[in-house]
Amino acid sequence: VESVETQVLVVGGGLNGLASALFLSQQGVSVQLVEKNDTTARLLRAAGVTARTMELLQQIGLEPEIREQGLRLVPGEHWREKNSPTNLLPRAILGAKKLADIGNESAFVMEEGSLEVEGVSPQEPTWCGQDKLEPMLIREATKRGAEIHFHTEFVSYTQDADGVSAVVRDLGTGVERRINAKYLIAADGVTSPIREGLGITRTGHGTMGYVLSVLFAADLDSVVDGRRFLICYLLNQYAGLLHRFDDKRWVFGLFWDPKRYGDGEVSPEQAEEFVRGALGEQEIPLEVELVSKWRLAEEVAETYRVGRVFLVGDAAHVHPPAGGYGANSGMQDGHNLAWKIAAVLGGWAEDALLDTYFPERHPVGASTAYQAYLRQTTRSESDGAHPEMVNSTVVTTGYKYNSEAIVGGYDGPAFEHELNVDGRPGFRVPHVWVGKDGAKVSTTELAVREFVLLAGPEGQTWVDGAVAAAGALGVPLKAYRVGADLDDLDAEFTARTGITGTGAVLVRPDGFVGWRGAEGAPDPAAVLEGVLKQITAR
Numbered sequence: 251v252e253s254v255e256t257q258v259l260v261v262g263g264g265l266n267g268l269a270s271a272l273f274l275s276q277q278g279v280s281v282q283l284v285e286k287n288d289t290t291a292r293l294l295r296a297a298g299v300t301a302r303t304m305e306l307l308q309q310i311g312l313e314p315e316i317r318e319q320g321l322r323l324v325p326g327e328h329w330r331e332k333n334s335p336t337n338l339l340p341r342a343i344l345g346a347k348k349l350a351d352i353g354n355e356s357a358f359v360m361e362e363g364s365l366e367v368e369g370v371s372p373q374e375p376t377w378c379g380q381d382k383l384e385p386m387l388i389r390e391a392t393k394r395g396a397e398i399h400f401h402t403e404f405v406s407y408t409q410d411a412d413g414v415s416a417v418v419r420d421l422g423t424g425v426e427r428r429i430n431a432k433y434l435i436a437a438d439g440v441t442s443p444i445r446e447g448l449g450i451t452r453t454g455h456g457t458m459g460y461v462l463s464v465l466f467a468a469d470l471d472s473v474v475d476g477r478r479f480l481i482c483y484l485l486n487q488y489a490g491l492l493h494r495f496d497d498k499r500w501v502f503g504l505f506w507d508p509k510r511y512g513d514g515e516v517s518p519e520q521a522e523e524f525v526r527g528a529l530g531e532q533e534i535p536l537e538v539e540l541v542s543k544w545r546l547a548e549e550v551a552e553t554y555r556v557g558r559v560f561l562v563g564d565a566a567h568v569h570p571p572a573g574g575y576g577a578n579s580g581m582q583d584g585h586n587l588a589w590k591i592a593a594v595l596g597g598w599a600e601d602a603l604l605d606t607y608f609p610e611r612h613p614v615g616a617s618t619a620y621q622a623y624l625r626q627t628t629r630s631e632s633d634g635a636h637p638e639m640v641n642s643t644v645v646t647t648g649y650k651y652n653s654e655a656i657v658g659g660y661d662g663p664a665f666e667h668e669l670n671v672d673g674r675p676g677f678r679v680p681h682v683w684v685g686k687d688g689a690k691v692s693t694t695e696l697a698v699r700e701f702v703l704l705a706g707p708e709g710q711t712w713v714d715g716a717v718a719a720a721g722a723l724g725v726p727l728k729a730y731r732v733g734a735d736l737d738d739l740d741a742e743f744t745a746r747t748g749i750t751g752t753g754a755v756l757v758r759p760d761g762f763v764g765w766r767g768a769e770g771a772p773d774p775a776a777v778l779e780g781v782l783k784q785i786t787a788r
């Protein structure tokens with residue numbers, strides 16, 4: 251059997267496995283990825299890309315392409331406009347008894363979802379289906395050296411103190427290969443055979459129902475009178491949700507009641523009947539292209555790491571699609587793990603840094619799943635907002651970490667009720683525009699493959715101390731005074747990060763604040779050496 255050496259083996263080529271492979275290769279880690287399907291996703295699931303995910307993809311250089319291929323989200327109230335430009339998508343979630351209610355404006359708004367990223371992120375969220383995004387991730391990961399093998403099944407593995415040894419099979423030729431890696435990332439989806447094999451249990455509300463997704467072609471624009479919207483819940487005897495797939499096609503997800511519909515296969519003719527019933531359109535030409543049934547569930551794994559194996563994405567946490575969080579949080583999992591793996595493989599962090607993946611990502615995963623659960627279960631016109639429901643921008647951008655790799659972090663829920671990204675350790679660095687080498691960049695873009703110390707304009711001693719400490723420890727780091735080395739374009743840096751002119755924040759390679767010193771201190775090099783040692787588990 252041919253045998254291949256790599257640093258990380260990723261199992262699963264959905265959005266989250268591909269993103270993990272991309273972020274690892276961005277960190278200079280060698281990656282092999284195997285995916286048993288022979289193509290990327292055909293039936294659209296994830297399409298909402300959050301501002302935070304856009305920040306990460308901007309660092310890859312993908313932002314212009316995603317914006318061009320995707321749709322620009324605009325505030326929900328625009329849904330009432332007729333024939334609005336086809337590259338805009340009002341962020342309105344509507345409810346209606348039949349589709350024609352949208353045409354005559356008797357539909358009601360369930361959630362208008364303001365965008366609220368102004369001042370929070372340099373990026374706007376966008377709408378770009380996984381059918382478009384996945385090929386981009388493959389291309390960029392491959393460009394950075396990752397080897398991505400579709401139509402290849404992960405068969406088995408063993409792990410010991412030195413690494414993981416796996417057997418994979420080419421499904422075209424049947425030929426098996428051995429892949430030896432230091433780590434294994436299980437991005438093998440909600441049914442995760444790797445998670446099941448490890449006996450990892452999950453908690454949560456469990457199965458909440460089933461959905462029959464139907465991809466179909468029809469000209470519905472005439473029915474809605476050219477109005478555009480994110481999702482429409484059709485609330486009648488064929489209850490389900492409708493959204494656009496592309497210019498000609500739509501997806502309808504029927505809430506599947508096994509007692510009523512049974513659990514046999516669904517023919518295209520039956521699917522057409524459901525879609526017509528839900529839309530309230532018996533005459534319009536309509537062609538069903540694809541039908542698939544899936545389980546609606548909220549389940550979060552009780553551990554994300556066993557030895558050299560890590561769970562990422564739906565394998566770690568699954569929840570209803572309401573809110574559009576699933577793939578975004580899975581991509582953030584991969585991003586959290588990538589720099590830590592690179593640091594351990596690069597010899598500048600100890601293995602215990604990898605133990606911080608679970609305490610950082612699990613509370614966020616569980617809290618996000620709960621927010622999706624609340625959104626899924628409060629959907630009728632009379633429900634009103636649930637008191638525990640927090641704004642989507644808080645869910646996707648305002649969460650915090652608390653672990654050994656955050657100095658001065660604190661306990662408490664993963665996100666607060668209000669958005670408060672204010673420079674506290676554990677939160678993503680506040681977004682402030684700075685001038686760097688003549689270009690306008692966000693503080694959220696600065697840390698990629700190294701730590702970045704950002705000091706106030708009088709914080710030169712922190713800059714010198716950081717460079718000395720990082721040098722002594724062999725930790726990659728850059729240091730700047732904002733308002734001196736970098737221009738503080740809106741004169742907001744110290745106020746937004748909660749420091750004085752002599753203070754500093756240390757940003758980890760994933761963009762999260764790992765430590766904050768509100769003002770100057772004696773012996774900055776010793777302070778930062780202690781901080782860097784703690785974060786890197788040395």
Ligand SMILES: Cc1cc2nc3c(=O)[nH]c(=O)nc-3n(C[C@H](O)[C@H](O)[C@H](O)COP(=O)(O)OP(=O)(O)OC[C@H]3O[C@@H](n4cnc5c(N)ncnc54)[C@H](O)[C@@H]3O)c2cc1C
Nearest residue numbers: 262264266286295296297298404439563564574576577578
């Ligand atoms: C209707 C719907 C709408 C959604 N909308 C959004 C949205 O707007 N935004 C958002 O962020 N999320 C959304 N989600 C959630 C999102 O789709 C999922 O969270 C995400 O796609 C999961 O990605 P994944 O890579 O973790 O898993 P998957 O996409 O399930 O990928 C796992 C892969 O592993 C492969 N695999 C498994 N076993 C093996 C093996 N032994 N060998 C090789 N390969 C294997 C599988 O073939 C599969 O391709 C939505 C979900 C649904 C159902």
